[in-house]
Amino acid sequence: MGGDPTAGGGAPHVVRQAPADAAPAPGSRVSYTVRDGVADVRLDRPDKRNALDPAMFAGLVQAGERLRDDPAVRAVVLSGNGRSFCAGLDVAAFEAMTTGEHTRPEEAGSSAGPARSLGQRAAHVWTELAVPVIAALHGHAYGGGLQIALGADIRLAAPDTRLSVMEIAWGLVPDMTGTQVLPELVGRDVAMELTLTGRVLDGVEAARLGLLTRVEADPLTAAQALAAEIAGKNPDAVRDAKRLVNLAGRTGLAEGFAAEQAAIRRLIGSPNQVEAVHAQQSSRAPRFTDPV
Structure with missing residues (x-):
């Protein structure tokens, strides 16, 4: 779940946010639209660089499950609003760990599949979709944010995107399926090095290692074009x-x-x-x- 130290529930909503002067609607952390067979899913907590909190986890799981059960969806684009895709776990959660206020992961209870904790479900649910999921990364993809991206079938990122298996910096291990998925992409030795050091990669090195499918100057536009092609x-x-x-x-x-x-x-x-x-x-x- 590791997150960027400078970064800071409910069902996803479709198309529009609550008014600016209203309390956030349940699920406002994740929004999506479906048009011409392509689902456009956005992590939507831009003021915190889409840092993960319980509402974000729940919104991701519920968006994925809804799209999984929608036969009109032919491809999915997963991206983040604002400056980053996802900076990882909200820093407030790490502070809570030092006081004993942060609880250990509990089983989500919403799936008979292998991913049982809510964090694991937030990443693994995208693999359960019968249709391709394309992640468009920019800014930061740290810790849990990177693990969510690993749940996609294809990953496009800007060259200056910063990626890291950040958990070790917080004295933790990846717990959102990353330890099992990462070696398949980059090899066991590279996965070990990245997990044990938490070092930050740019998009170019990440693509060279196999962590990304390729780099794109505008990953979101490229992902949307690819999704439209697949949907056809x-x-x-x-x-x-x-x-x-x-x-x-x-x-x-x-x-x-x-x-x-x-x-x-x-x-x-x-x-x-x-x-x-x-x-x-x-x-x-x-x-x-x-x-x-």
Whole structure:
């Protein structure tokens, strides 16, 4: 959960915030809109560089679960409003740890999956979506903020983005799935070095190590364009592709090969696959039907 020392619940809301002179609505930490099959999810605590507090954790989980269950969503862009993607755990939580006021993570109780604590759910819920999730990073992605980004399928960041497995600086370990996910991306030795030192990377080095997919001058615009492109593909094939790629290295070859064959048999001749062929042959935009 480690956060930037200079950085500082409820359901997400859609489209607009509460009026400026009103008390924040439950879930105002996270907002999202869905347009043309693309969900635009924003961490929305810009005055604290989107530092994580209980309401932010809850908002992320509930936004992810709602989008997971929405068949009209074909791709997701995850970003942060303001100066940073997410500076990590709110510094007030670290201060509370020194006085015994901060409680240890409790089970969220909202999933039968492997991630049980609320913090783990905030990062892992994005892997549960059947559609691709693209994280657009800028400013800072520290500690828990970086672990949330690790839950995405694709990570784009500005070259000057600052990333760190920050927990060790606070005498802690990553506890939002990071210890299990990071080695898969950068290798066990690099993951060990980053976790044990907490050193800060820029976007260029992070991309070279495999922590990022690539750097972009404007990661949010690039992520939105990529999401729109994916949303224009056969949604059945996109969902199968994400599932199959995520099986790689996590199951045996026999099971992985069998899953490929099951998917291709299901796709060939299906309505959306036929539409893809017709659209390609006619040089027109396809008209796909979302799953029910």
